[in-house]
Amino acid sequence: MNTEPPPIRVLVVEDEPIAADAHAVYLQRIGGFSLAGTAADGQSALRALQQAAEAGQPIDLILLDMNLPDLHGLDIARCIRSGGLAVDIIAITAVRDLKVVRAAISSGVVQYLIKPFTYAMFAEKLANYRDFRQQLASPTARASQNDVDLALASLRAPTAAPLPKRLSESTLTAVVVLLKSHAGPISASEVMDRLGISRVTARRYLEYLADQQTVRRTARYGTPGRPENEYLWRG
Amino acid sequence: MNTEPPPIRVLVVEDEPIAADAHAVYLQRIGGFSLAGTAADGQSALRALQQAAEAGQPIDLILLDMNLPDLHGLDIARCIRSGGLAVDIIAITAVRDLKVVRAAISSGVVQYLIKPFTYAMFAEKLANYRDFRQQLASPTARASQNDVDLALASLRAPTAAPLPKRLSESTLTAVVVLLKSHAGPISASEVMDRLGISRVTARRYLEYLADQQTVRRTARYGTPGRPENEYLWRG
DNA sequence: ACCCTTGCGTTCATATTGGTCCCACCCAAC
DNA sequence: GTTGGGTGGGACCAATATGAACGCAAGGGT
Numbered sequence A, B: 001m002n003t004e005p006p007p008i009r010v011l012v013v014e015d016e017p018i019a020a021d022a023h024a025v026y027l028q029r030i031g032g033f034s035l036a037g038t039a040a041d042g043q044s045a046l047r048a049l050q051q052a053a054e055a056g057q058p059i060d061l062i063l064l065d066m067n068l069p070d071l072h073g074l075d076i077a078r079c080i081r082s083g084g085l086a087v088d089i090i091a092i093t094a095v096r097d098l099k100v101v102r103a104a105i106s107s108g109v110v111q112y113l114i115k116p117f118t119y120a121m122f123a124e125k126l127a128n129y130r131d132f133r134q135q136l137a138s139p140t141a142r143a144s145q146n147d148v149d150l151a152l153a154s155l156r157a158p159t160a161a162p163l164p165k166r167l168s169e170s171t172l173t174a175v176v177v178l179l180k181s182h183a184g185p186i187s188a189s190e191v192m193d194r195l196g197i198s199r200v201t202a203r204r205y206l207e208y209l210a211d212q213q214t215v216r217r218t219a220r221y222g223t224p225g226r227p228e229n230e231y232l233w234r235g
Numbered sequence C: 001a002c003c004c005t006t007g008c009g010t011t012c013a014t015a016t017t018g019g020t021c022c023c024a025c026c027c028a029a030c
Numbered sequence D: 001g002t003t004g005g006g007t008g009g010g011a012c013c014a015a016t017a018t019g020a021a022c023g024c025a026a027g028g029g030t
Helices: A017-029 A042-054 A073-083 A098-106 A119-135 A145-155 A169-181 A188-195 A199-211 B017-028 B042-054 B073-083 B098-106 B119-136 B145-155 B169-181 B188-195 B199-211
Strands: A008-013 A033-039 A061-064 A088-093 A109-114 A215-220 A228-233 B008-013 B033-039 B061-064 B088-093 B109-114 B215-220 B228-233
Touching: A008 A017, A008 A042, A008 A119, A017 A033, A017 A119, A033 A042, A042 A061, A042 A073, A061 A073, A073 A088, A073 A098, A073 B073, A088 A119, A098 A109, A098 B119, A109 A119, A109 B145, A119 A145, A145 B098, A145 B109, A169 A188, A169 A199, A169 A228, A188 A199, A188 A228, A199 A215, A199 A228, A215 B169, B008 B017, B008 B042, B008 B119, B017 B033, B017 B119, B033 B042, B042 B061, B042 B073, B061 B073, B073 B088, B073 B098, B088 B119, B098 B109, B109 B119, B119 B145, B169 B188, B169 B199, B169 B228, B188 B199, B188 B228, B199 B215, B199 B228
Parallel strands: A008 A033, A008 A061, A061 A088, A088 A109, B008 B033, B008 B061, B061 B088, B088 B109
Antiparallel strands: A215 A228, B215 B228
16 A cells, blocks of 8 residues: 655664663664664764765664763764754753753754653654654655644654553553564454453553554444554554 | 743844745734844845854844745755854745755754745744743753653644544545545545545545645546546645 | 436435443552 | 552443435437
């Protein structure tokens, strides 16, 4: 029906190897991204950007730490901008200074993630960015005001609670396991049958996962009655 | 409770005097902003920025047109970034090219307003920016993740009006995607076949889009039978 | 000119699911 | 033992696509 968009090429810029690895691992767990490289300081980050652009495989996104041995993250952002590279930046840093936050946003940082963070927080920010990008990647090269607003809205969507009420960890994992093991899309009724839980409960968890962008929600047509939602795990 | 925040100093960059005046007038009608100057081309805009910064009254926000006689708006944004000035940019332009939109957001444009626009739209974007700024101007110099998220969320445009009855978001999206990807005009029957939905449903959504002026409706004659409506996506 | 054919527009009842409210049950804390 | 929070599930109403039936506007033959 529709073609899968190409993965978003990500450069991780982080001087602590442990943290850099963690970011890379987290990244792999989210669909739609591919790790294009890692840099431990500002100079090598800029070099990697340049090389990737010259190789015809430009970086799309940088996960940028602010505290680096040679350059400050804001300086790196400035260098990137003056180079005119079309790369987006998500700041991932322990710096909580409001001035830095403001300056980062002025410099075109699209998300600002404060360390330490949970995987859920990380995944949410990245998923927001992925949706934002997909909305602006439409084949029609022109945008309406509504298109732009919707794209920005998905980029800046507010935070979701750690785990909303009415949801339990065990049931959630059961649903996730079922979704992962199931090849095609699956409906709430089918989850009900497979797991022996009620339709209401199945729907509650599936909707949560859909809101979290970890499953894709589509509608099944062709039969009378209200269309049935189907949920598909995103690899 | 707390003192009134100082007004946000705005520089209007627009080559057409009429439009520049309009922006200035609109700006006066919104609280919390003060017009710091007007520039008709890129060079004078950069000069004005520099002078304001040296005079100790830096510009906070630029309303930036993309099409200027000497420099492109994106170039101006790039110059500003490489200068390291902490100034935010709202793009106000007739350019609807998605590449430009993406590049603008990468360059740190916080809002993108497509001309022509209504005063309500203009006021909404500016008010959003004002709220965003106020949230990051808190006397506490440190931010939590929640603070940052809330501030970014206020930059986000509120969700569009709810859909009329009998229409669902997902189905509408499917129809829109199909229309966008289809070059020529398309009939209700063809939408039925392509999406696997019924003719009645396809027509309901196409009629809605036609009423919203987002698709153009024409009639096809020449074949036996009642003339068939065709719908064409408007770029 | 008239009528028949043809295929879409329109309306309505129906089927089936989504969404919400509220209660039963479980478990932990006191 | 009692109380309180929280999860799961039944019941109900709302929502939405479908299918059939009818109406309508054009083409084409007599």
